[in-house]
Amino acid sequence: MSVPSAQEFHWQSLARLPSGRVYHSLVEVGGLMYMLGGCDAAGRPSPALELYSPEEDRWLSLPPMPSPRVGAAVAVLGKQILVVGGVAEDQRPLKVVEMYNTEEGKWRKRSSLREALMGVAITVKDGRALAVGGMGADLLSRGILQQYDLRKDVWALLPPMPTPRYDATAHLLGNKVYVAGGRQCKRTLKVFELYDSETRSWTTLPNIPCKRSYGGVFWDSLGRLCLLGGLRKGGGHQSSKFTNNVNIFDTNQGLWLKSEDTVSMKTKRADFASAFLRGRMVVAGGLGHQPSVLDTVEAFHPHKRKWETLAPMAVPRCSASSIVIRDRLLVVGGVNQVPSSAHEILYVKEEECL
Template sequence: MAYKWETLKAMPSKRVFASSLVHEENLYIIGGCNERGIPLDCFEMFNTRQKKWHRLQNLPTKRAAPAVVASGTKIVAVGGVSESQHPLSAIEIYDIADKKWTVVDPLGDKLLGISCVLRGNKAYFMGGMAADTSPFDKFVELDMETFAWRIMPPMPTARYATFAFLIDDKIYVIGGRQGKIPSVALEVFDLSTGQWTRLPDVPSPRVFAMYATDGKHIFSVGGLLQPASQGFSDTCEAFSIDKGEWKACRSMPTKRGDFAVAIVAGKLVCAGGLGNDGKPLSVTEVYDVESNSWSAVGEMPSTHCSCSYVLHQDQLFVCGGLSCRGPSNAMEVLRFQ
């Protein structure tokens, strides 16, 4: 039994900083940037059973890195980076059955770096950065059936580009940035009580650190050290949800940031990213929390950083991003066999 990469049919459009999600058996890739850093309106779907790509109706608004979520027959894209390289307020809804986009009332604020989670038919959006780089503490709920918004209690720490995880009835929000300063805040919102709680900070401040959860731990891995002249980090830290405390783990073998990260077959997988030589990577390493050990597995068929990645049926799909040759349309999947 081992982890194994498989090369899938390439995405129709080469792009970086696209957003992705899985709904039923389909993987959707939304927006992104081209080789000149200009946001795109590309919208494509990969059927994971047929292993085929389909071009769908383009986004009404060109954008990179929007917050995206799907429920029922609807996909929602919120905020992101505009053609002018400024934050967006545009909200658009795609009807999967009708295969059409609809533009709805925009956000009250133009924001990028918004995080989101889905619980039932309710989507929760948090944080964001304004045009003047000010971080937001905004926290809102969207009913995916009526598309009515509800203002929620603001996050204790204003920030953007966080990672957010739904674990049981709680939303954990971790990391992110405040301008160019990395945030080490870890906060949890209890949906049953409607209250935020501050948890112990991430021990090591890093920009572009990556986060994943197995439901028992939240892992903080890699990223850019501060000051940035120190390069990328091999740090691996784990927060125990039961104990409410952080512990230092064995260092990741490869120092890097901006990589694909997920829990596959119960273990933390770190794939690709950007190394200290300034080049995208293909190296894949797996961490076992029980033995506190790392192991190298087969390298990705292509180099990837700033890629789109998503977990589906215990498989890690990695798509596009920046390769050693520029923006990529390569797509690969990692399975445990």
């Protein structure tokens, strides 16, 4: 398969957000991008729900969420957006679950979680949301696995995850839910576990080779988990240890590729936007050993087996939210000293942009 050259990727600045935002959630419904919640410049959780209109290049304000929240888990069930948990205005986790019907333009309160949780990982199988893990109000991690049935409006308990954690990554592949990484208190985990929905059982997979937080996470077109960069050791900026390490898990072989079979990124970075786009791994922005926030962008060429430099983002930032829609990477909000209102799209020149 041919992949675009580095020169074919271009950035375009789109309509800025109504206000600077960070830790918001992005979802796609019917090819359109919705943005929910987040944190404003004063550190307050936002109730905002906004839709980006590509035809008009502007943000449309929709009815706000009944419960303002930051870092909610969001799942799309048909034409409806399910919003689960997150952090409330009092900085405590939420148990409230709300659903927005994109056709009716209305919010409905749904059955709450069994307890208030933040940092829940969520995925969808057969029209049902699977919510895994999270951190409770006592700051302890949970191993709970809950399944939401839209028709019955009930949460059912499934066998719990062996390793309690929050801020993990959950991904559905066939009948299996892969749950990678996450945290317990402030400790980053290398745990990698798999839930089989047919046997209703958990399996422990080989640990992630490199412990990291704030790295890039996505699945490529071959069904491989890709973990890139991140922070190996926190602390002040001077003592932080960033990495350019790349780990790839092959689900067919059930193992992590050897280090000689992967290629490290050019720049050590963390807290960046990342995606698999047009056959290439892409990383953009973030924090590194440089004194300021990064605007640099790299993409891996699978045939040349090397990382190449792409055109930089117009607005340097970290902690941005991103989503791929119709082979385009949208990078929204983030932080550069203060929450950013920037909204940029990375696309391949041969196609029309949004």
